[in-house]
Amino acid sequence: MKTKDKKDLHTKTVEELRAILKEAKAALSLIKLEKTQLMLKNTSSYARKRKEVAQIGTILREKELTKK
Numbered sequence: 001m002k003t004k005d006k007k008d009l010h011t012k013t014v015e016e017l018r019a020i021l022k023e024a025k026a027a028l029s030l031i032k033l034e035k036t037q038l039m040l041k042n043t044s045s046y047a048r049k050r051k052e053v054a055q056i057g058t059i060l061r062e063k064e065l066t067k068k
Contacts, residue, residue: 009059018060
C-alpha cells in the first residue's frame with residue numbers, strides 16, 4: 001500500500017473502512033487459497049495483502065477509539 005493510499009484511508013468514515021476491510025479480507029482468503037494450491041505466481045502478494053489488512057484494521061481501530 002502506497003503512502004498516498006494510507007493517507008487517503010485516514011479521511012474515510014468508519015463504515016467505509018469496514019467495507020474496505022471486508023473486501024481486503026476476502027481478497028486475502030483467495031490469495032491464501034491460491035497459495036495452498038500452489039497456483040500463486042507471486043508469493044509476496046500474500047504478505048503484502050496481510051500487511052494491508054493490518055494497516056486498515058489499525059486505522060479503523062484508531063477512529064473507533066477517538067469517537068468515544
